[in-house]
Amino acid sequence: MSDDVVRVGVIGVGYWGPNLLRNFNNLADAEATWAADLNSDRLRHIGNLYPSVRTTSDYRQILDDSDVDAVVVATPADTHCALACEILDAGKHVFIEKPMAVSSEECQTINAKAAEVGRQVMVGHTFLFNSAVYKIKQLIEAGELGQIFYVYINRVNLGLFREDCNVVWDLAPHDIAILNWLLDSVPRSLTAVGSSYVQPGIEDVAFVNLQYPDNVMAHLHVSWLDPNKVRTITVVGSKKMLVYDDVSNTEKLRVYDKGVNVMPHYDSFGEFQLSYRYGDIVLPRIEDTEPLKIEAEHFVECVRENKKPRSDGQSGFEVVEVLEAACASIREGGRIMGFEAPTRQS
Ligand SMILES: NC(=O)c1ccc[n+]([C@@H]2O[C@H](COP(=O)([O-])OP(=O)(O)OC[C@H]3O[C@@H](n4cnc5c(N)ncnc54)[C@H](O)[C@@H]3O)[C@@H](O)[C@H]2O)c1
Known part of the structure; x- marks a missing residue:
């Protein structure tokens, strides 16, 4: 982090992703800087709501941005594992919506990758x-x-x-x-x-x-x-x-x-x-x-202070099992x- 602000990109701004984007954007010590989606209508909608958020149909642009500290994955569950592993490989922390992945094996793959690169994984267990x-x-x-x-x-x-x-x-x-x-x-x-x-x-x-x-x-x-x-x-x-x-x-x-x-x-x-x-x-x-506000604050705190999240990758794995x-x-x-x-x- 170049300063104390955690910069966050959001992949997937369908139904749920915009709620996460809004909450990260509203935090004093975080900023949503990117939104990626395959659907151009959703990107246009987000661009209108948040003119400061850059939009892209190619999430790799977010991974290539060295200013981004963490990436939120709010896409369908069967895409979570591949996206999370790429995000971790790019050296970013990752917040994955629930369920963490579509199999316990995929969850273990994500957790092993996070341990290898020393980045945080948090799962969106909102409750x-x-x-x-x-x-x-x-x-x-x-x-x-x-x-x-x-x-x-x-x-x-x-x-x-x-x-x-x-x-x-x-x-x-x-x-x-x-x-x-x-x-x-x-x-x-x-x-x-x-x-x-x-x-x-x-x-x-x-x-x-x-x-x-x-x-x-x-x-x-x-x-x-x-x-x-x-x-x-x-x-x-x-x-x-x-x-x-x-x-x-x-x-x-x-x-x-x-x-x-x-x-x-x-x-x-x-x-x-x-x-x-x-x-x-x-x-x-x-x-x-709003639970999402507390959730977003918690993720930012874990990223900044290198703390284990309440809903970490292990708990995500245990739920999927x-x-x-x-x-x-x-x-x-x-x-x-x-x-x-x-x-x-x-
Ligand atoms: N925590 C909660 O209470 C809660 C509530 C609703 C949904 N969710 C979770 O959020 C996730 C998303 O659910 P949703 O209801 O928003 O789904 P959705 O289908 O409305 O939105 C998903 C979006 O991801 C986009 N997308 C898919 N693949 C992509 C890719 N490779 N690159 C960029 N964009 C891509 C789609 O175009 C779509 O706009 C799911 O894991 C779901 O379980 C959590």
């Missing part, structure tokens, strides 16, 4: 930068919920039907990233079922059951075929329970002081008793900051898929 999810993480770490028993997540609504991937690859990356981060671990096994009701061969609804260490169960329901838009996370702990409702405007997070106590001593089944606790419901205050296993389980009628004992770097 790890969502203030409500961050609050849940704080509550779990502070022991407020007690021992975590189980978590379930619903991410359903009508559409948007994609043709390039099934609903698991489209929606579950968010949830798996959230679960792995909240539970600070990766699943030991999973089983999944899914069906294609609308587009032959492309599952539009799936149910995934995951087993995490310490007997923590998790369940995901992802669907493009549902009457309601539901985005909820429920965490049940031994002390408290919580529900995060991403669709609610005013009550995103509710913490319930509810639970069940087992009497500590009993000699016979007749004496076995449970007491139910119905305490207060608390609505913690959640900062109203689960997506692959879930799809394999669906193909095999819900077979239980086990994972090797993970080797995680902290």
Whole structure:
């Protein structure tokens, strides 16, 4: 970096890329200097919105610009690995939208390349930068919920039907990233079922059951075929329970002081008793900051200070490994898929 400003190029300014470009451009210590896309209409649109951003249909122009420190990849997932490796080879840091790549092998290729050239890889697991999810993480770490028993997540609504991937690859990356981060671990096994009701061969609804260490169960329901838009996370702990409702405007997070106590001593089944606790419901205050702003700030900080990102390449790999296993389980009628004992770097 010639000065303290991190200069960023964005490859892919279709639906999502412009949101990233806007957020990087709005940071005091970063500047979006380039946008590349194969679609000239999208480039014209970006050029009109941001006259200071140079546009090109050839992303290699960005890689050849020695003033560019980092490149954002917001293209379809099957292009991520090749683009990320070229970016790293050009000596730039890379921010890759989720999912990191279309196979765990590709993720490993990217991570090996990043280690070889000594550059940062961050994956756009947006929900790890969502203030409500961050609050849940704080509550779990502070022991407020007690021992975590189980978590379930619903991410359903009508559409948007994609043709390039099934609903698991489209929606579950968010949830798996959230679960792995909240539970600070990766699943030991999973089983999944899914069906294609609308587009032959492309599952539009799936149910995934995951087993995490310490007997923590998790369940995901992802669907493009549902009457309601539901985005909820429920965490049940031994002390408290919580529900995060991403669709609610005013009550995103509710913490319930509810639970069940087992009497500590009993000699016979007749004496076995449970007491139910119905305490207060608390609505913690959640900062109203755009997650992408926090995400962009975090990437810039990691680039400047050579810090490991919260959603680094290893976490991107761990998410893709689960997506692959879930799809394999669906193909095999819900077979239980086990994972090797993970080797995680902290
Ligand atoms: N984090 C999130 O919440 C979130 C939300 C939506 C999408 N995404 C991710 O963002 C990525 C892009 O999704 P999208 O919905 O914006 O897709 P999109 O199809 O709307 O846009 C992708 C753009 O990339 C361009 N492109 C493809 N190959 C290119 C190349 N070689 N050089 C330059 N441009 C190229 C296309 O022309 C297109 O404009 C995907 O990985 C998707 O999963 C993340």
